[in-house]
Amino acid sequence: MDVFLDQFLNPEVLAKYAPLILKGAGVTVVLSLLVVLAGICLGALLACLRAYRINLVSFLIVIYADVFRALPPLVLILLVFFGLPNIGIVLSSFTVLFIVLTLVLAAFAEEIVWAGITSIPNGQWEAARSTGLGFTQALAYVVLPQAVRMVIPPLTNRAIAITKMTALGMVIGVPDILGQATTAQSFSANASPLTLAAVAYVVLFLPFVIASRWLEARFARPGS
Amino acid sequence: MDAILQQFFNIEIMAKAMPLVLKGLGMTLLICAVVIPLGALGGLAAALGSVSHNRLIRWSAIAFVDLFRALPPLVLLIFIYAGLPFAGIRLSPFAAVTLGFFLNNSAYFAEIFRAGLLSVPVGQTEAARSTGMTATQTLIWVTLPQAVRNVLPDLLSNVVEIVKLTSLASVVSLGEMLHAAGLVRSLTYNASPLVLAGGIYLLLLWPLIRLISHFERRIAS
Amino acid sequence: METVSNRAGTPSTATLSLRALHKSFGTFPVLNGIDLHVQRSEMVFVLGPSGSGKSTMLRCCNRLEEPDSGAIWVEGDLLTGPGVDLNKMRQRIGMVFQSFNLYPHLTALGNVTLALRRVLKMPRAEAEAEAMAALKSVGLSDRARHTPAQLSGGQQQRVAIARALALKPTVMLFDEPTSALDPELVGDVLDVMREVKEQGMTMLVVSHEMQFAREAADRVVFMDGGSIIEQGPPDRFFAAPEQERTRAFLSRMRG
Known part of the structure; x- marks a missing residue:
């Protein structure tokens, strides 16, 4: 037990590296917020674009969404981080992580919002158009507000899953929680920074996981 | 344009x-063949726990699920691979990956199975029990088949997520596809091997993703 | 078994016996001491306003609801109490539900064979032969390969009756078997129930089909507020009810 405390909850090590990991938590939080905001906005925008049913545009959106849902994010991160400098584009690891995760979340968000839009019965479109609303107005004032209800639980789940992927930044040297913790672990030769990192992630994400459970119970799931 | 072809789609380096x-x-x-069945079984057990009438079992199952849904899989994996040796537990990369992904996948499978189990009307259980079937028989022959059918798209998309997740094993130097591609990239200073690996992931997962979209549309209509 | 039933009171010779059955949901009493004895091959019809406890009583008879106190016997064997092999007992008590509760993932045949194969451990061929006979007796042998979604409500309920019949129960419980059906489909189900009775089945039926009760029942029981208010043969029950509450209920049902 003593060995365990010494190796995993060593007070000296914890005290020494807590500020670093706290700084890492700041990076994780900022990155997560940016990714969620940009990813959901881009995804919703693409889903709305798709509603206009312009063949070529819809086709390109589907290809984009499929590719970014099929590729492991870590493959994309390495590809962008190591590939782009070879053609003269140098981005910081933070920027690379932000771009990749935003594109991945947007791909999922597009599919979720699109499923929400198509779930609204045609009669709603017809009723809206019959009162003289234009296509965009019908989408904005009648269809989207109804789709939001169905879309929120799966979107929340997906947003949590993808913001958790900020931890992948460690691989390309983003100084987020996990990045700071692995560095600290190798300096201190002690596992306590990793314990601290795990706790930090649980503290950050558990409220959202519990909230998603609550949302799921509150909004009926489509199709069941 | 030439530079992009040279740096990302270099046939020679890919070959x-x-x-x-x-x-x-x-x-x-x-990894998939080991981790998917294990995770599904663990998830089913946790799901059954989370709908149990026993309060202690129910809350333990829910706590397990929420904890491992809150913890990023890479954090878990590094904790197991780089942290546990400090406690004298030294796992091979494969064992570490199996344990980490088992815990992570179980939590996600559990949420899906739980939703499936709750989607089966209680009358189904009553009908089965009224014919003298035991609780276990009822689960196997009546409740579970319907639960699985109701959440099939979610189960499939979780399988897709797990296949993608295996790429994290490269971080602990387990020689899976991304690790191999990354190795060649670092030797050639050329991103084409990563594009090759990405192409294979796409080939593997695109049919599944199309299938899921197909199921989801069928259920919605 | 003998000592247990002695402790709970001596069972009568009835096929299904309920004695001093009490049940509350929370603090709200639903059954206030029900005594009821259904004889061999008798069809007992239970009437009563909603909330009178009739469905709860029926569901106690195969312990889908647990009574708080009292005892139930099937052919002299105690159903309530510790150490009872509930699954064994339930094979002897067929149940038909208001909402059919057919298994949607199985065909009509699969619905009927499931308990035969998994509970009675019959080999597949034998179970299917038994199931086909049961489906034939409800007039649906040509629908054996259909799934519930491909059947009308009336056909689904008849498959559900076949599912219960196939286990060759001693007694069958019907919980509002026609109230989820479109009016034009009710007749088929009632015809099947009449047929089941003519085969000598002991039946306890909760339903609002007054005309059917008049024609087919051996005895009508009226429940209100968790108690049996009165009972008797249908002729007398409908022509000259003794209790004020029964008269009020019947006049309301007649409109």
Whole structure:
């Protein structure tokens, strides 16, 4: 037990590296917020674009969404981080992580919002158009507000899953929680920074996981 | 344009990387073959716990699920691989990956199975029990088949997520596909091996993703 | 078994016996001491306003609801109490539900064979032969390969009756078997129930089909507020009810 405390909850090590990991938590939080905001906005925008049913545009959106849902994010991160400098584009690891995760979340968000839009019965479109609303107005004032209800639980789940992927930044040297913790672990030769990192992630994400459970119970799931 | 082709779609380098990447693909598939059934079983057990009438079992199951849904899988994996040795537990990369992904996948499978179990009307259980079937028989023959059918798209998309997740094993130097591609990239300073690996992931997962979209549309209509 | 039933009171010779059955949901009493004895081959019809406890009583008879106190016997064997092999007992008590509760993932045949194969451990061929006979007796042998979604409500309920019949129960419980059906489909189900009775089945039926009760029942029981208010043969029950509450209920049902 003593060995365990010494190796995993060593007070000296914890005290020494807590500020670093706290700084890492700041990076994780900022990155997560940016990714969620940009990813959901881009995804919703693409889903709305798709509603206009312009063949070529819809086709390109589907290809984009499929590719970014099929590729492991870590493959994309390495590809962008190591590939782009070879053609003269140098981005910081933070920027690379932000771009990749935003594109991945947007791909999922597009599919979720699109499923929400198509779930609204045609009669709603017809009723809206019959009162003289234009296509965009019908989408904005009648269809989207109804789709939001169905879309929120799966979107929340997906947003949590993808913001958790900020931890992948460690691989390309983003100084987020996990990045700071692995560095600290190798300096201190002690596992306590990793314990601290795990706790930090649980503290950050558990409220959202519990909230998603609550949302799921509150909004009926489509199709069941 | 030429530079992009040269740096990302270099056929020569891809050909050189191919044998190693294919060997990595074998490892990727092996991890999947071990981790998907294990995770599904663990998830089913946790799901059954989370709908149990026993309060202690129910809350333990829910706590397990929420904890491992809150913890990023890479954090878990590094904790197991780099942290546990400090407690004298030294796992091989494969064992560490199996344990980490088992815990992570169980939590996600549990949420899906739980939703499926709750979607089966209580009358189904009553009808089965009224014919003298035991609780276990009722689960196997009546409740579970319907639960699985109701959440099939979610189960499939979780399988897609797990295949993608295996790429994290590269971080602990388990020689799966991304690790192999990354190795060749670092030797050639050329991103083409990564594009090759990405192409194989796409080939593997695109049919599944189309299938899921198909199921989801069928259920919605 | 003998000592247990002695402790709970001596069972009568009835096929299904309920004695001093009490049940509350929370603090709200639903059954206030029900005594009821259904004889061999008798069809007992239970009437009563909603909330009178009739469905709860029926569901106690195969312990889908647990009574708080009292005892139930099937052919002299105690159903309530510790150490009872509930699954064994339930094979002897067929149940038909208001909402059919057919298994949607199985065909009509699969619905009927499931308990035969998993509970009675019959080999597949034998179970299917038994199931086909049961489906034939409800007039649906040509629908054996259909799934519930491909059947009308009336056909679904008849498959549900076949599912219960196939286990060759001693007694069958019907919980509002026609109230989820479109009016034009009710007749088929009632015809099947009449047929089941003519085969000598002991039946306890909760339903609002007054005309059917008049024609087919051996005895009508009226429940209100968790108690049996009165009972008797249908002729007398409908022509000259003794209790004020029964008269009020019947006049309301007649409109």
